[in-house]
Amino acid sequence: MRFLCLHGMGTNSKIFELQTAKIRHALEPGNEFVFVNGTVPWDPAPKVKEIFPEEKEFLRYALEQNVASALQCYTDLKAFITTEGPFDGICGFSEGAGIAAGLLAAQFKDPYSLFKFKCGIFFSAGPAIDMLALEQGEIRVLDLATDGKFLKLPTAHIWDPEDTVHPGFGRSVKEICDIEMMEEVQHSLGHEVPGRGSSHAVAECTRSIDRTIERANVR
Template sequence: MRFLCLHGMGANSRIFEMQTGAIRYSLGNRHTYEFIDGAVPAKMAPGIESIASPDDEFLQYALDERESSLKALFDLERLVDQEGPFDGVMAFSQGAGLAASLIVHKSQKDPHGQRQNPVFRCAVFFCGGVPADPSALVQNGKMRLLNFESDGELIEIPTAHIWGASDTLYPTFGPVLSKLCRQELRSVFVHNGGHEIPGARDPEAVLKAAQVIKAAIERANLPQ
């Protein structure tokens, strides 16, 4: 299957490729991955010093404001429309929040069409950022974050959610997004780390992360 891959804030596509290397290896060689860089300069994310290069440009998809978030949403929508279809999306932190906003945006525009032919057939969210409400961005010009208590389950495709129990940077990243996804179609793995993706130093966590991702792929009736 073909995954669109979105990195976290203060990283880039090369770094995200390295961060997901052990998990992608555990998923086998039947998948392809297309890594997309953000367009907004950012400071280097904490904790990635060991895999960052002196030549790296650190990026994000949007600033925490309405105009920037709206541009990022429309840019991603255009990319998917022009270069898709993609079977799934794999995203970390801010990238996951943006991907989730796109899924909700497509459903808000065409609920029936998205049930029949969703923009992604499954999604993998690492430390998933809290998505902005697309309708508020587009119609009201407001920056409002989605939450289960107000909005319910908005994402109706199979999802895998992986986050760290010791995430002190963004403790709401992961739990909030998971609740926005349909309960019977979501799989969750909480590892012992922080705001990070399990790697080769924790083979057990890599294995469990791969298991919940495979569950999402299976629920989407996609090739393993």
């Protein structure tokens, strides 16, 4: 399975590749992960500079800043998916996970969508933006009350309910996903991807992602 991978705010594709290395290497073989950069320069995320001091460029997608920048972000991602795809799944962390959920939502809401994602993997997902509303000039966050549990495809949700960096990240995307096809791993590591020093969480993440991929492959 081929995954499009979107990093978090104040990091970059190389950092997300390193953040997910232990989990990716522990997964069942046969998967490919394609990491793409945001285009907006940004300050490094908390603690990132301490862990990756050699990194010079930190980026974000800036989807929720204003309509013009959000629409450009969405347009750029659609172009990347068109030229570098197809992708079977999508994976993201924090801001990138929220955008990933928004792309899945566009696939479900638009019968003519070019996206062909079969599953989603979300680490500490930020709010998901309604991409179709964005095309009409509105920035609107998808939520359970308005949209219901309409993402009916296999998903994995990996998050810390006590996240103090971005409280609530992980919850809103989980709430719009079909519980019957959902895997969930709650950890106590804060706003990060389980990796070094968290072998138990890595093992749980690996199992949940492998099950998500298996579900996607049999649909």
